[in-house]
Amino acid sequence: MARPGPRSLPRTVEAQFWDLIRTGLTVEEAAEVLGVSVSILRRWFRHRGGVKPPIGYGHPTRFLTIDDREDIAVYRGQGLGVRAIAERLNRSPSTISRELRRAARAPEHVRPSRPAYRPRIAQEDADAKRHRHRDRKLTTNLALRREVQARLALNHSPEQIASRLRVDYPDDPEMWVSHETIYQSLYVQGRGGLKRELVKHLRTGRSLRKPRRTSQERRGRIPNMVNIADRPKAVEDRAVPGDWEGDLILGTVESGSAIGTLVERATGFSMLLHLPESHTANAVAEAMIAKMAQLPAELKRSLTWDQGSEMSEHVRIAEATGFDIYFCDPHAPWQRGTNENTNGLYRQYFPKSTDLSQWGSGYLDMVAAELNARPRKRLGWKTPAEALAKLLNEHDDSTGVATIA
Known part of the structure; x- marks a missing residue:
């Protein structure tokens, strides 16, 4: 026993x-x-x-x-x-x-x-x-998959798509999906998933996910420049529109081409400068003065740039536009963080080591308009165009966004 x-x-x-x-x-x-x-x-x-x-x-x-x-x-x-x-x-x-x-x-x-x-x-x-197997949501939900594919084709990022779907379908959880699920469906192929060719619409266009590398910025000493340390503290708040950041996207060395980027800090609304032949100080000044002339007075407060030689004519630009221009410290791209992020978005349209002179000013305006129509996380998934229109209306501006090319 x-x-x-x-x-x-x-x-x-x-x-x-x-x-x-x-x-x-x-x-x-x-x-x-x-x-x-x-x-x-x-x-x-x-x-x-x-x-x-x-x-x-x-x-x-x-x-x-x-x-x-x-x-x-x-x-x-x-x-x-x-x-x-x-x-x-x-x-x-x-x-x-x-x-x-x-x-x-x-x-x-x-x-x-x-x-x-x-x-x-x-x-x-x-x-x-x-350990049980579960089908991915984009595999089983045809309506959701079509919606995600359509928005990817508009160059919306997976995070923008995931968050905007919750805004557009607040009462239909079946039309919600996480941004990670979208990435997985693109990179890990299976039956009924997203089409592999849609990866070209991602910001990097890569077939594999890799960390983004920081590019080397161009630096130079600008006469009579005002340092960012002297910029009013109110600019940091982003509460009032009209404070801008700018930089250049360079093309191939042989072409000498470039595109100027301007982004409004409060809303992320951006504009592009057409510089097909050169990006000398005179060329940048003329393009900037012409583009900023389209802005309403409420949007002309300050401009922050790096210490590139292309801004040697900053005094001339300030006198013609009414902007107060400030310059970042050397090797401090985070002082223009909004512009750095926006340049990364534009590189999806204008890859590195390409001749930027092949695109005309009309195409640049179309690209800027498309980017301004993308929902943004920091704006509560409103688009920059919507956010700018709202701020202008709050300041009793009757021209709206339509005056901005």
């Missing part, structure tokens, strides 16, 4: 044991306090690898483990609430709450003689769900 095993101790005793270990007591001292056999406590100690992480210690795994679930059962049996359990396990309260709700939805696994939460059953259920 088999020898009966030792009577199992209540889970509350195990919880008290680990609380004593956290205070610095040894296994032997904890056994004396609890009045429990040292051999049992040593077995618990070895089962956990000899160490019980203290409260607040960073958890090494993303998912709940069987030990976590056993602790939840212990603390739940002690009557602790969700937040108290979460604090002891260094987990989010929402994680504990979801775990308990999932267990409550499985009455077939519950015996009347046992607590509703059973860690072993919960672990088996979690393992089964983690």
